[in-house]
Amino acid sequence: MNKAIFSIIGAIIIFSSGVLAQNSQNVDYTKFVNVFIGTGALDANSLSGSNFPGACMPFGLVQLSPDTREYPDDPCSGYDYKDSTILGFSHTHLNGTGCPDLYDFLFMPYGGDKKWQAGSDDGKTKGFRSHFSHSNEKAYPGYYSVVLDDYNIRAEMTATEHCGMHRYTFAKADTYHLIIDLEHTLIKDSPYRYSKIISAQVRVVDNKTIEGYRIVSGWAKLRKVYFRAEFSRPFDSQVMKAGSNEFQNIPVANHSDLKIILNFDQNNNMPLLVKVGISSVSAEGAKENLNAEMKDFNFDGISVQANKAWNKELSCIDISGTARQKSIFYTGLYHLFIQPNNIADVSGNYLATDNSIQNAPDKKHYSTFSLWDTYRAAHPLYTLVQEDRTAGFINSMLRQYKTYGYLPIWQLWGTENYCMIGNHAIPVIVDAFLKGIKGFDYEEAYQAVKASSTTSHKNSPFNVLDKYGYFPEDLQTQSVSLTLEIAYDDWCVAQMAKKLGHEADYKFFLNRSGDYKNLFDKTSGFFRAKDSRGEWINPFNPLEYGGNGGFPFTEGNAWQYLWYVPQDVPSFIDLMGNDQKFVEKLDEFFTLDAKPGDVNGNASGFIGQYAHGNEPSHHVVYLYDFTSQPWKAQYYSAKIMRELYNDQQSGYSGNEDCGQMSAWYIFSAMGFYPVNPANSVYCFGSPQLENATINLANGKQFKVITNNLSTDNIYIQKIILNGKPYQKNYIAHKDIENGGVIEFFMGKTPNKKMATYEKPLMIAGEL
Template identity: 65%
Template sequence: MMKINICACFLLWATLAQAQQKSKFTSYVNPFIGTGAVDKNSLSGSNFPGPTMPFGFVQISPDTQDNPDNPASGYDYNDKTIVGFSHTHLSGTGVADLFDVLFMPATGPILPVPGDANKPQSGYRSRFSHQDEAARPGYYQVKLQDYGINAELTATEHTGIHRYTFPKTGNGHVIIDMDHSLNKKRDYWSCKIIGAEIKVVDNKTVEGYRIITGWAKLRKVYFHAEFSQPIVSQTLFNGSQPFESINIINGTNIKAALNFNTTSNQQLLVKVALSPVSIDNARQNMKAELPGWNFDETVNKASSAWEKELSKIEIEGTQEQKQIFYTGMYHAFTQPNNMADVNGDYQATDMTIKNAPDKKHYSTFSLWDTYRAAHPLYTLIQPERTANFINSMMRQYDTYGYLPIWQLWGDENYCMIGNHAIPVIVDAALKGLKGFDLDKAYQAVKGSSNIDHPGSPFAVWEKYKYIPEDLQSQSVSITLEMAYDDWCVAQLAKKLGKNDDYEHFMQRSEFYQNLYDKQTGFFRAKNKNGDWIAPFNPLQYGGNGGNPYTEGNAWQYFWYVPQNIPGLIKLVGGNKAFTAKLDQFFSLKDLPGEVNGNASGFIGQYAHGNEPSHHVAYLYNYAQQPWKTQSYVAKVLNELYNNSSSGYSGNEDCGQMSSWYIFSAMGFYPVNPANGLYSIGSPVLKQAIIKLDNGKTFTVTTQNAAKANCYIQSLKLNGKPYTHTYLTHEDILRGGKLEFVMGSKPNYKWGTGNTSN
């Protein structure tokens, strides 16, 4: 009997251990994915490896560059030295900013400059090796070789905590650099420090701030830092000028070297709380989130927070697929960032201090990228946060007059085109999300569609019914994207019974047709007189101005009519002509001499490394050739993502590149991000269980999942044969099961008797 009980206990223990091990979704996250390209001329993701909380304000991470520029995250896996650990970063963007309040531990002589990357000991930077570096959600560690210091980092929502283990020396230092920023030599951002301060409050406390311009026009960053050991002495620097007998320094290029006796106590902990509002608020943030000094407990809390978020989708697949998938979720949930302090204070777009009653005010809205798939993912599995995002966007409407285009640190930077907060809000409204005022939301989307602002010239739009290139650069891309935004406004007007508005915005949503040139078969630029602008080369790339196309060419922008794909097919001449053009798009390899730097991950003219191409592989579904959608989606999933430092085929763009993978790996994707339909592709996972906010689950299973088996042989929804090439949002919310059977050869009959919208 005793033996039976022992066996039963062992089996129970084994079962519990297995369940516990299975639940560790964080074990699949590799924060080094997307941190460095193998080829110096390619893009890798522009991600950072340091710890942060889900949607948190502080992102504490190593910077490998003195003046970060490219990659925009400040960390390049290919670099050999670290200049320090700053407390704010951007994940996956194409433009650098933040890098606030840099701390760096050191030993030996103090030099108030970062140093030369090729001569590490010329300043305070240090060499490091990936062999002595580790990262996981909520934790980062690296050995600083030049100092023999082991540096560890973790974070709460508003606070970073450092644990430095020094060698036995009485000459340990911590450098605080308030000049560290993006590249100030890039004239187009005009980055400069307007003013900064460092104040040694007592022998365990330092506070300060800086006011800086950059990609965000004006940012205020306040910090409160506490040390576990007393500061023995300090040297404050204004430029290269040292001051050893003062406790406070102000200027535009200031640093501090704090000295500690690390002979008997080699471990030094540093807590650094940030606020965009005031030093007092930074103090409150630390008191609320990190009153003690338990580093390991803070790591565990951060890990648990990430475990909760990552558990929203449970998958079965290969080890590599799990790493790509859960790292993708990790990157998608790194932003938007909650800019509100623990008391709810935040800096509004009019530079005043306001208060969010729910203590949530989000920024870092990379909307030109994220409205396509990241925000539909949030709407599906982060509905409460989506409502908070929308309330935050509408606060910009209140103080600024229109919704965000690209909002950073509560400041509108006007990067990119269109007004893509509109589809985010409309998508949530049409899907019935609660937590925001629907009537006010409509006022915001309609109001933002009638006020001229950079990237969305509505007076010109109404007058010409297209955007003339001689009045507004990037005219073709703006025309196509504004037409889609107008369609979104129309759908919300329809839902609210505003029929006149519905008709008006639906008419505007068809303005894209006015730039279609039947002779060339492309959307191309006209001037204000209605004349085509020549010469025309559909392969010629544009960047972010001076060309009709935004970060793409006429081939890539031809497909951007997600609101009316049947209309686009008709414009071309029917399914046969449309699929022939798609075939040419995916096979035409000719590239001009100069390709925009954001274009990468090519399959013919398809460039997965940038967002205008992201929906195109799914368009075969709309023209009776779904097997080609399956083939190209599988090709992108299997060839253009990996689990290395060069894991992305372009900038990760605040979760968009990851969200494409998350949706597509499960077998479907929101081609039109606001119509409640998901176009079916080619799943690569054996199983995915989506845990919905309503308590239900939607399970996707794949029989014969393998790289060679990219074609759908049959499909069942809730046990019944399913031949549509789309799912509805309601299908998922009701819960149930979608069952794929895959094979190595196309089933030309499946999915050809219907269209996707």
């Protein structure tokens, strides 16, 4: 009986995939996506991509996915491909982050008379955990399924923007149960990663409906989330578990450790379907979201809609390449489009940072801004393929400025968590402004950018910077990284001020953007920390790593932060001495394998001191384009794509970080990358795709054609743009935006004539 039922379900899945409405080219891009890429690490010495395999919609609020850990921590997605048991399915997850949070409202079906089991220290025995096999696990964009071996139950998930739907198919007609855990979250007693349930409630509306909420303080402080769940059949009884107390069939319970177990009589082999709406605003909002997006229990129809939505989004770039390349590329786009997340209800209501309920006119209010990561390549890629949403992202950032006083640093669930350093909403806004993206108020955005560069706040005491011309380590930790990163942000502010006619501001911020020079030690050849007396802090070891405080460098060392002057590379080359010395230092960077005993948990994917698994290194390959040896950018970019990405669960060399690792590959595979994310210039590397067509928002297409491509042919021999020879080591955004065709001709050996090609422009105004 169970085999027959599961065969029918499988046939439905195949049929649903086959009847997808196709785009104009009749291509199903979702078939190239492997949602398991990034869900595991290569080995014990590697980092997981920290991605989840569950069902979600592009930029949606819900990510309905399995959790394999009682206290999801590492990987932060809650799912590790190496694990063999599943604890349940929760409705919100982060994609590729280095810190954990969310995991709201864990659902787990089970059969028989098994009793609840409290958690153990190893985090592997809590509740009704079940073994599973990857051979019985299937997933694609908008759909996830697995067989829970301990109960012989097939669990399937799909999603709309604000809702998730479950379908549980039971192998035999027997009593079965569904537990909903409102306490499930990350570890409670860690000094660094912790979560506290402030309060939670579950309420029985009727025998086919429950609703509830929880208030959680974790990475996002005092986060509120509400749910409403409706069932395809009535439950016969229920048990509320509030801490150590159990209550039979009561209508409502409140507790910080709260669960409800729903009991169903014999099921006659019919699946149980559950549709769940969630909201960051109110219980009424969760109900409205559910009524708007899931009017019935048509699981297959919802799954098809989700897959169609993903196919539409993924069609923004059409490529030709190997199966491996397509899998990495389109899975990368998929990961890129999971967030930022629209946390507004279907009504447009959202909870502002001052805890007032506001309304977004376009029904979109985005959060999950991992800006220290994503400003580098993810947001520049959004400006190419998500132009309308880019304006929505910026309007959402501006709403935080209005209620909070400055732009987001790392915003989660609409609240600021101050993770990481710098104020990197600034380059995102300035980049969109300089590219002429419409849909937000430029002057209002400038005022927000300026305020965020002058109003002192956590990790950004601008009064200290203005006094010393750098951040002294004895007054502000992470001082070198902060000085360098804020210098870049200041350059961005200056460009926007200049174009809008704020001449005094332009001069101030342009001058402050040169403060990085105050920490360069010509004797050692590195940026180093000084104290408030202007003295170098000793001892100094350029190989020593810092984390997120208590050290001059953030998630890196002096080698990795040596190259962080994206706004002023020509001047930095002069500071290093000359072109030859700059190239020699770059060469040493990529070949020096020495490492201290502890390289920090964020460092991975090494080529010498280059660590592709974390963001400070991401632009460094392309600095060769500013030198007399640009072909080395081609060599190392090809090496990284081929060695540090794959199409298996270990597909990323570090945390995927909300699309940044993917964006690096997507840009680089097409042959170019934004060293300075806000100057509308892309530096050339080694194109790896036979063809790539970017379908632009203005209706035009920009095509990349790579001739003579092979494993050995990694070097550009010549370039033709729109039928004419092209002798630059970069391409401007305006050339892409205007549409056209660029052709690369590849060979086995470097074309050293490229040393005479025009170097990348650095001043946005020159474009």
